[in-house]
Amino acid sequence: EAGVAQSPRYKIIEKRQSVAFWCNPISGHATLYWYQQILGQGPKLLIQFQNNGVVDDSQLPKDRFSAERLKGVDSTLKIQPAKLEDSAVYLCASSLRQTFYEQYFGPGTRLTVT
Amino acid sequence: AQSVTQPDIHITVSEGASLELRCNYSYGATPYLFWYVQSPGQGLQLLLKYFSGDTLVQGIKGFEAEFKRSQSSFNLRKPSVHWSDAAEYFCAVGATGGGNKLTFGTGTQLKVEL
Numbered sequence: 080e081a082g083v084a085q086s087p088r089y090k091i092i093e094k095r096q097s098v099a100f101w102c103n104p105i106s107g108h109a110t111l112y113w114y115q116q117i118l119g120q121g122p123k124l125l126i127q128f129q130n131n132g133v134v135d136d137s138q139l140p141k142d143r144f145s146a147e148r149l150k151g152v153d154s155t156l157k158i159q160p161a162k163l164e165d166s167a168v169y170l171c172a173s174s175l176r177q178t179f180y181e182q183y184f185g186p187g188t189r190l191t192v193t
Numbered sequence: 194a195q196s197v198t199q200p201d202i203h204i205t206v207s208e209g210a211s212l213e214l215r216c217n218y219s220y221g222a223t224p225y226l227f228w229y230v231q232s233p234g235q236g237l238q239l240l241l242k243y244f245s246g247d248t249l250v251q252g253i254k255g256f257e258a259e260f261k262r263s264q265s266s267f268n269l270r271k272p273s274v275h276w277s278d279a280a281e282y283f284c285a286v287g288a289t290g291g292g293n294k295l296t297f298g299t300g301t302q303l304k305v306e307l
Binding site: 083119120121122123124127135170172181182184185186187 | 197229234235236237238239242283285294295296297298299300
């Protein structure tokens with residue numbers, strides 16, 4: 080069984096530039112999550128999708144962050160414009176359903192904003 | 194709102210020694226509790242989870258954890274540590290009414306001395 084795929088693995092951009100991250104969850108997983116993990120901290124949920132609908136985006140900075148999961152499969156997270164404090168690892172996870180099935184995490188994208 | 198405290202930022206143990214990583218949670222109802230491990234450059238892998246029932250939970254890689262409601266704790270243990278256990282360990286609490294949302298602690302970095 081293939082795991083959660085993410086790309087790119089690393090990205091370096093200058094502040095005020097835009098960046099996009101891609102995630103392909105495990106086949107058949109209805110729920111998809113994006114987390115932000117700042118160095119020295121635990122992952123923080125940014126947004127959760129159930130199929131192609133948003134379940135929770137309460138901690139997503141909506142003035143600069145956006146995410147979509149148009150066909151209920153893969154997802155894109157975008158930052159526009161980036162700030163220095165956005166430097167972090169962005170983790171994508173998926174689970175079979177919403178009700179506490181195990182979340183499977185991808186390897187993450189390490190973003191550095193200079 | 195739920196929260197998790199991992200009081201030890203770094204722990205060093207000798208290979209073959211026993212290990213206990215501490216986790217305290219705050220949540221108004223019966224929590225769902227998880228331990229994840231993260232190796233460098235990797236995503237998070239679930240070690241074990243507690244939903245209900247037996248308060249001593251067995252996980253992968255020889256790890257176990259004990260849920261103690263009176264102490265609001267869910268400490269992770271392993272009787273004999275291997276060098277390959279060196280990684281960062283995260284405790285997380287799930288909101289039972291919140292669609293599988295996890296709140297993570299800040300993590301404990303484990304170093305294993307040979």
